[in-house]
Amino acid sequence: MTKKRLGVVGVIAAAxxxxxxxxxxxxxxxxxxxxxxxxxxxxxxxxxLAEKGDWVSGYKITVKSFSNFDALKEAFDKATDASGPDIxxxxxxWVPTGAKSGKLAPVTLTAAQKARFTPGQLFDLxxxxxxxxxxxxxxxxxxxxxxxxxxxxxxxxxxxxxxxKANKTSKSLKAGLCVAGGGMSxxxxxxxxxxxxxxxxxxSRDQIVYGRSFNGTTFGKNVRTLLxxxxxxxxxxxxxxxxxxxxxxxxxxxxYAIIGNWEWKDYVAKGFTMNLMPVPGVxxxxxxxxxxxxxxxxxxxxxxxxxxxxxxxxxxxxxxxxTDGQVRYQKIEGRxxxxxxxxxxxxxxxxxxxxxxxASLSSLPQIGAFLNNNAGGANYWDSAPxxxxxxxxxxKDPVTEGNKLAAIWRANTxxxxxxx
Amino acid sequence: MTSFFRGKVSFxxxxxxxxxxxxxxxxxxxxxxxxxxxxxxxxxxxxxxxLAITYLTKVSIPLKFFLPGILLLVAFVLSPIIFTVTMSxxxxxxxxxxxxxxAIEQIQNRGFESDADGxxxxxxxxxxxxxxxILVSDSINGAYFISTETNRVPLNPADLTINEFGxxxxxxxxxxxxxxxxxxxxxxxxxxxxxxxxxFFIALEGFEVGIVxxxxxAYDVDKDQFNNIVSGEVYxxxxxxxxxxxxxxxxxxxxxxxxxxxxxNYTKLFTEERLRGPLIxxxxxTVIFASLSVITTFALGLLLALALNKPIRxxxxxRSILILPYAMPSIMSILIWGxxxxxxxxAINNLxxxxxxxxxxxxxxxxxxxxxxxxxxxxxxxxxSSGALQAIPSELLEAAAIDGANPxxxxxxxxxxxxxxxxxxxxxxxxxxxFNNFNLIYLLTGGxxxxxxxxxLAGATDILISFTYKIAFGSSVQDLGLASAISLVIxxxxxSISLYGLRKSKVLESFQ
Numbered sequence: 001m002t003k004k005r006l007g008v009v010g011v012i013a014a015a016x017x018x019x020x021x022x023x024x025x026x027x028x029x030x031x032x033x034x035x036x037x038x039x040x041x042x043x044x045x046x047x048x049l050a051e052k053g054d055w056v057s058g059y060k061i062t063v064k065s066f067s068n069f070d071a072l073k074e075a076f077d078k079a080t081d082a083s084g085p086d087i088x089x090x091x092x093x094w095v096p097t098g099a100k101s102g103k104l105a106p107v108t109l110t111a112a113q114k115a116r117f118t119p120g121q122l123f124d125l126x127x128x129x130x131x132x133x134x135x136x137x138x139x140x141x142x143x144x145x146x147x148x149x150x151x152x153x154x155x156x157x158x159x160x161x162x163x164x165k166a167n168k169t170s171k172s173l174k175a176g177l178c179v180a181g182g183g184m185s186x187x188x189x190x191x192x193x194x195x196x197x198x199x200x201x202x203x204s205r206d207q208i209v210y211g212r213s214f215n216g217t218t219f220g221k222n223v224r225t226l227l228x229x230x231x232x233x234x235x236x237x238x239x240x241x242x243x244x245x246x247x248x249x250x251x252x253x254x255x256y257a258i259i260g261n262w263e264w265k266d267y268v269a270k271g272f273t274m275n276l277m278p279v280p281g282v283x284x285x286x287x288x289x290x291x292x293x294x295x296x297x298x299x300x301x302x303x304x305x306x307x308x309x310x311x312x313x314x315x316x317x318x319x320x321x322x323t324d325g326q327v328r329y330q331k332i333e334g335r336x337x338x339x340x341x342x343x344x345x346x347x348x349x350x351x352x353x354x355x356x357x358x359a360s361l362s363s364l365p366q367i368g369a370f371l372n373n374n375a376g377g378a379n380y381w382d383s384a385p386x387x388x389x390x391x392x393x394x395x396k397d398p399v400t401e402g403n404k405l406a407a408i409w410r411a412n413t414x415x416x417x418x419x420x
Numbered sequence: 421m422t423s424f425f426r427g428k429v430s431f432x433x434x435x436x437x438x439x440x441x442x443x444x445x446x447x448x449x450x451x452x453x454x455x456x457x458x459x460x461x462x463x464x465x466x467x468x469x470x471l472a473i474t475y476l477t478k479v480s481i482p483l484k485f486f487l488p489g490i491l492l493l494v495a496f497v498l499s500p501i502i503f504t505v506t507m508s509x510x511x512x513x514x515x516x517x518x519x520x521x522x523a524i525e526q527i528q529n530r531g532f533e534s535d536a537d538g539x540x541x542x543x544x545x546x547x548x549x550x551x552x553x554i555l556v557s558d559s560i561n562g563a564y565f566i567s568t569e570t571n572r573v574p575l576n577p578a579d580l581t582i583n584e585f586g587x588x589x590x591x592x593x594x595x596x597x598x599x600x601x602x603x604x605x606x607x608x609x610x611x612x613x614x615x616x617x618x619x620f621f622i623a624l625e626g627f628e629v630g631i632v633x634x635x636x637x638a639y640d641v642d643k644d645q646f647n648n649i650v651s652g653e654v655y656x657x658x659x660x661x662x663x664x665x666x667x668x669x670x671x672x673x674x675x676x677x678x679x680x681x682x683x684x685n686y687t688k689l690f691t692e693e694r695l696r697g698p699l700i701x702x703x704x705x706t707v708i709f710a711s712l713s714v715i716t717t718f719a720l721g722l723l724l725a726l727a728l729n730k731p732i733r734x735x736x737x738x739r740s741i742l743i744l745p746y747a748m749p750s751i752m753s754i755l756i757w758g759x760x761x762x763x764x765x766x767a768i769n770n771l772x773x774x775x776x777x778x779x780x781x782x783x784x785x786x787x788x789x790x791x792x793x794x795x796x797x798x799x800x801x802x803x804x805s806s807g808a809l810q811a812i813p814s815e816l817l818e819a820a821a822i823d824g825a826n827p828x829x830x831x832x833x834x835x836x837x838x839x840x841x842x843x844x845x846x847x848x849x850x851x852x853x854x855f856n857n858f859n860l861i862y863l864l865t866g867g868x869x870x871x872x873x874x875x876x877l878a879g880a881t882d883i884l885i886s887f888t889y890k891i892a893f894g895s896s897v898q899d900l901g902l903a904s905a906i907s908l909v910i911x912x913x914x915x916s917i918s919l920y921g922l923r924k925s926k927v928l929e930s931f932q
Contacts, residue, residue: 020703021875030603030604030606030607031604032443055600056602056626056627057600057602058599058600058601058602058603059602059603077898080455081455081456082451082455082456083455089918093896096896097514097515097896097897098676099674100514100515100676101514101515101518101675102517102522102523102674104524105529105530106530107625108540108623108631108633109536109625110538110540110623110625110629110631111538111540113536119904128674130530148687191550198496241765245909258628282842299525301529304529304607304610304611307606307607307610308606309607309610310602310606310609310610310624310626310627311602311603311606311626313624313625313626314626314627314628316626317625317628317629318626318628368896372895372896373896374895376875377872377873377874377875377876377877378872378873378875379759379895379896382870382872383872383873386870386871386872386873387873389780390873393763393777393780394777394780395654401873404874405873407709408872408873408875415696418670
């Protein structure tokens with residue numbers, strides 16, 4: 001190589017280094033707390049923080065939004081020390097896997113801070129005795145009915161089926177009850193429960209009972225009586241899929257629908273009143289239990305690596321877990337706030353209260369350790385919709401399939417005990 | 421043209437391009453280095469060096485042409501293969517993702533417990549006698565003290581400035597940090613444990629609150645074990661990426677780390693009934709699916725090529741139309757077909773006047789998959805067959821006709837054998853592609869139908885790659901080590917089948 005060429009190479013090397021130094025991506029600044037959230041919560045957080053941003057003195061709070069909840073979960077699963085968030089707005093069933101994988105860090109709340117939440121809400125974000133975040137919003141569904149078709153709130157499941165059959169032809173009904181929010185597993189639990197199939201069992205002292213499941217035969221017989229014609233074919237009351245439910249309900253083609261608390265504004269906009277209630281049971285006053293869970297602001301282990309652990313913990317308690325923070329946030333987000341003070345705030349809407357009231361009437365804690373477990377051959381999320389397909393589409397015997405379902409859920413609960 | 425490649429302008433252009441590529445690569449190098457990805461950083465640095473040497477000197481002219489390909493091959497083909505092979509020998513799954521050092525650090529960080537009363541204090545952070553300290557307000561008992569890592573100094577309330585909530589704001593010799601200093605002090609203070617009493621310490625939970633805790637799990641570096649100071653339990657390295665109690669392996673600490681288990685992931689495939697059963701049926705269906713896909717697409721493609729090989733009216737239009745399915749993004753086609761097969765509102769049931777639940781029945785679902793793949797694949801074989809037909813010397817066909825062979829005999833004895841010899845590598849490549857045709861299965865049936873209530877792990881239309889995906893990402897426990905092992909088995913299967921096919925067709929010999 002000639003001296004001239006060497007000089008050129010040297011110049012290029014220097015220019016390359018200089019140029020790249022200009023464009024090198026900045027690492028997290030040590031006064032920046034990064035929060036990851038999904039496409040709904042993220043933009044709303046940005047709005048709230050734009051109104052008031054000084055929740056932790058000396059820190060800048062940056063919110064990164066992902067297109068949807070699945071995208072957020074995928075990104076969090078792949079997050080690295082350099083790219084990961086300090087706080088992530090996640091579901092309660094992220095806690096066991098996040099803690100196992102070393103991505104979530106425990107937080108310790110004072111007695112006063114704990115008192116702002118119900119024990120069940122804190123339990124939702126606890127794994128093996130450690131709390132991994134603060135509850136932010138309550139996630140649940142509730143049943144709504146169309147007052148143009150149904151004049152009074154139903155007291156039993158059979159009453160709803162009777163209404164459907166009576167109006168099926170005259171009102172061109174496409175179904176009697178459908179699941180618009182939460183899908184045929186999470187959203188449909190209250191239907192399972194109303195017909196006698198709870199995902200796991202509690203005793204009279206509210207303790208989980210291991211090694212026992214619902215009675216598959218009783219449940220199957222209820223399904224046969226209420227959802228099938230002639231014991232085999234679906235009577236059309238409950239579709240096996242949630243496809244089209246929301247539109248059909250809004251169009252007046254379905255009298256009862258299970259809706260999520262994140263979408264009530266869509267129904268209010270169409271003129272529906274929030275006459276929310278649990279799904280009535282086989283007998284009166286024994287409604288089906290819906291999953292009542294919380295989403296939380298979860299502390300990550302990345303916060304310590306970014307040197308903002310104390311700041312992130314302060315943000316959790318000062319903003320995410322405070323009355324003021326949740327009132328401001330839920331005013332925009334529109335879900336029922338988890339924090340007790342915020343839930344009682346005058347600005348909380350009737351719909352938000354309605355979901356809270358329905359949950360208080362009949363709900364079941366959402367325990368990821370059982371629901372995500374597949375020791376029985378399939379987890380709750382796969383086995384629940386599979387039951388509806390098997391019975392309502394494939395025409396399989398509801399009792400036989402009910403007993404299979406009971407065995408799966410029993411095995412999952414037993415195996416999930418070690419993850420609590 | 422020659423002067424452009426050799427002149428000063430070309431040299432300047434080359435410099436600019438190299439500068440830009442080099443800048444991007446150096447940026448990526450720094451980023452990789454900052455994230456602790458030292459292997460990637462080293463590879464990128466070497467790449468920059470190689471690019472500079474190759475394109476600014478005359479060390480090797482051929483290398484100027486080969487280098488980009490070689491670098492991309494290493495980055496996107498060899499590295500993933502090496503990583504997959506390595507990880508197939510590891511216990512690498514949810515709960516065993518991080519390194520051992522990180523796991524030890526996190527177990528230590530989690531290995532504390534609050535005191536029985538859950539005592540917490542309002543605190544102010546600052547400095548005392550040149551060291552980090554906290555000013556602690558026990559407002560319930562009216563007690564105040566300064567706590568450092570080694571000392572606890574009681575304070576007289578009369579000497580303090582106390583706010584309306586009973587929280588001390590300042591104390592003699594205690595220099596509280598200003599709000600704007602919190603961020604810079606965060607890392608220093610977060611890791612500190614300030615003296616309380618006996619084995620209990622105060623740890624920060626934010627800047628305003630301190631929690632009284634004690635360390636329960638202590639790491640013994642010499643013995644590489646964790647000791648539970650309270651219960652006396654000893655957790656030793658179980659050789660599988662967790663610290664566990666020796667005589668009760670089910671009791672282990674989390675998180676674990678990725679640890680070598682050598683061939684365990686491979687033996688699992690044959691010893692675990694949960695995997696062995698579905699693996700055999702999935703493998704069988706994979707071979708059938710790949711074979712049927714190749715046979716049907718090739719047959720239809722060839723048929724159309726033969727039909728359009730003769731001068732007929734509107735041949736160009738037909739050819740253009742036939743290529744359309746190939747020109748359309750396959751993902752879109754698959755999704756549209758998925759809609760057409762919908763039981764309630766799908767076009768196929770509407771046209772046939774049936775209410776077949778296509779994706780609920782194993783047989784119908786398999787038929788649907790083969791049909792959709794035929795739609796997606798036949799234009800390719802139509803194109804290559806058309807080309808190959810042109811390559812067959814017309815003299816051969818004419819001679820056969822003169823010798824009295826009928827068209828069927830000509831096709832069977834001359835055209836098809838010659839075509840097969842030309843197209844064999846493509847048929848084998850198509851088989852290999854379909855063996856791993858993840859998109860089609862995932863988007864059309866999701867591997868289903870699957871009898872979840874019967875505990876089936878694999879669906880009726882799952883092929884090996886979609887089954888692998890289910891194991892790796894399909895549940896809350898992501899078993900990446902096991903998925904890597906299955907991937908490697910798939911790789912070996914395809915390589916063996918391809919090699920066998922190529923040898924059988926004697927194509928390699930004809931290319932030599």
